[in-house]
Amino acid sequence: NAGVTQTPKFRVLKTGQSMTLLCAQDMNHEYMYWYRQDPGMGLRLIHYSVGEGTTAKGEVPDGYNVSRLKKQNFLLGLESAAPSQTSVYFCASSYGGMTSYEQYFGPGTRLTVT
Amino acid sequence: KQEVTQIPAALSVPEGENLVLNCSFTDSAIYNLQWFRQDPGKGLTSLLLIQSSQREQTSGRLNASLDKSSGRSTLYIAASQPGDSATYLCAVTGGTSYGKLTFGQGTILTVHP
Numbered sequence: 001n002a003g004v005t006q007t008p009k010f011r012v013l014k015t016g017q018s019m020t021l022l023c024a025q026d027m028n029h030e031y032m033y034w035y036r037q038d039p040g041m042g043l044r045l046i047h048y049s050v051g052e053g054t055t056a057k058g059e060v061p062d063g064y065n066v067s068r069l070k071k072q073n074f075l076l077g078l079e080s081a082a083p084s085q086t087s088v089y090f091c092a093s094s095y096g097g098m099t100s101y102e103q104y105f106g107p108g109t110r111l112t113v114t
Numbered sequence: 115k116q117e118v119t120q121i122p123a124a125l126s127v128p129e130g131e132n133l134v135l136n137c138s139f140t141d142s143a144i145y146n147l148q149w150f151r152q153d154p155g156k157g158l159t160s161l162l163l164i165q166s167s168q169r170e171q172t173s174g175r176l177n178a179s180l181d182k183s184s185g186r187s188t189l190y191i192a193a194s195q196p197g198d199s200a201t202y203l204c205a206v207t208g209g210t211s212y213g214k215l216t217f218g219q220g221t222i223l224t225v226h227p
Binding site: 104 | 146158
């Protein structure tokens with residue numbers, strides 16, 4: 001049981017390049033989330049999904065797109081990277097519903113945009 | 115808009131001391147509150163989750179309390195150890211927010227031998 005995994009762990013992009021971050025969970029969780037963590041700003045929600053085929057915007061969605069084609073995977077895309085997107089990105093998942101929203105986090109992806 | 119504040123921002127204590135970390139939130143209509151630990155360069159590890167109907171949760175040397183009406187939670191760490199050194203984050207979930215977490219800025223804890 002790997003929990004929540006993220007690929008890649010590190011990445012350096014040039015301004016204007018694109019990339020996709022992959023999040024995978026093997027806990028059969030319904031809900032998945034993408035956060036970014038920045039010094040002085042804490043963790044902020046980018047996008048989230050409450051089930052396969054659904055996505056919704058969080059607090060800081062601009063410049064990002066997401067897809068949830070399979071229940072176990074949640075992809076975060078940057079179409080045209082900007083230096084302001086330099087951050088550590090965390091994916092999380094939870095069972096959802098009214099039983100528990102306890103969230104389990106992946107190890108993070110450290111992205112630098114030059 | 116929900117805002118979460120953690121005090122103190124940093125704390126340094128000698129090994130063996132009991133300590134309290136504080137978390138406050140502005141909107142008391144929460145579904146649950148979660149405490150996390152984050153080691154440098156690592157992800158978040160869930161320590162305790164308190165449902166809005168609960169007053170406290172315990173796990174080993176950790177005890178978290180919740181006073182929803184006053185918008186406060188505390189994390190009590192007993193007999194601190196150097197291995198407890200990390201950043202501790204508090205986060206709340208709103209009642210209709212699909213589990214979306216609003217985080218505090220964290221408390222950086224250093225326990226020295």
